[in-house]
Amino acid sequence: MKTDTPSRIEGRLVDLVPVSEEHLDDLLLVHRDEQVCRYLPFRPWNDRSDAEAWYSRMTRLAMARDAIQLVVCDRSTSRAVGTLVAFRFLVESGLAEVGWVLGREHWGKGLAADAVRAFLAYAFGPMGARRIEAGVIAENAASHRLAARLGFVREGVQRERYIKDGVAEDLVLYGLLAREYRATTAATG
Numbered sequence: 001m002k003t004d005t006p007s008r009i010e011g012r013l014v015d016l017v018p019v020s021e022e023h024l025d026d027l028l029l030v031h032r033d034e035q036v037c038r039y040l041p042f043r044p045w046n047d048r049s050d051a052e053a054w055y056s057r058m059t060r061l062a063m064a065r066d067a068i069q070l071v072v073c074d075r076s077t078s079r080a081v082g083t084l085v086a087f088r089f090l091v092e093s094g095l096a097e098v099g100w101v102l103g104r105e106h107w108g109k110g111l112a113a114d115a116v117r118a119f120l121a122y123a124f125g126p127m128g129a130r131r132i133e134a135g136v137i138a139e140n141a142a143s144h145r146l147a148a149r150l151g152f153v154r155e156g157v158q159r160e161r162y163i164k165d166g167v168a169e170d171l172v173l174y175g176l177l178a179r180e181y182r183a184t185t186a187a188t189g
């Protein structure tokens with residue numbers, strides 16, 4: 001499995017591109033929103049220094065090939081509207097985890113589904129992954145719907161995995177195998 005960062009992944013509505021400094025102002029708007037961060041394992045960003053600290057961390061991980069940090073760009077506006085990350089690689093097992101985030105004003109337009117679908121085509125194609133995982137906090141209805149829609153199988157629950165705002169949250173684990181993905185895409189085109 002390849003874990004270097006691709007130069008571009010094209011969806012129907014969005015493009016996934018490597019994060020760069022020019023995206024940080026748009027991503028600050030996305031990540032400073034309490035509602036966007038409600039089910040994420042970190043606090044909302046306050047200012048540009050939080051964006052820069054995140055950018056340095058993700059750049060280091062990408063250079064070490066320990067993560068692929070992409071930005072979701074709305075093709076109609078060329079604006080950065082969210083992020084998609086692949087991480088927690090186990091290269092010999094062909095395993096990666098994926099995480100997705102979209103700015104609130106962009107919810108409900110199919111952009112997240114398009115972004116994750118495009119990533120899966122890359123992951124099970126040129127990247128050579130065998131299994132993609134996702135972890136979704138139990139109350140995060142939109143992400144459960146998204147995972148199910150894209151063919152992820154609900155595999156179990158890790159009880160009280162994260163403390164979020166003082167509350168222990170259950171994490172639902174999803175997995176999708178390359179052979180399941182191929183069977184579904186062959187059947188649906």
Ligand SMILES: CC(C)(COP(=O)(O)OP(=O)(O)OC[C@H]1O[C@@H](n2cnc3c(N)ncnc32)[C@H](O)[C@@H]1OP(=O)(O)O)[C@@H](O)C(=O)NCCC(=O)NCCS
Nearest residue numbers: 036039100101102107108109110111112113141142143145
């Ligand atoms: C999760 C997220 C990316 C989904 O974005 P979105 O724009 O709603 O996604 P889409 O428009 O592609 O819709 C995906 C599906 O979820 C459904 N959905 C959206 N919001 C929903 C909600 N609040 N409750 C239930 N289903 C919902 C949509 O109807 C759609 O289902 P469909 O394909 O059957 O029509 C977005 O809500 C988000 O960024 N949330 C904050 C960050 C986050 O929690 N990330 C996930 C960490 S695991």
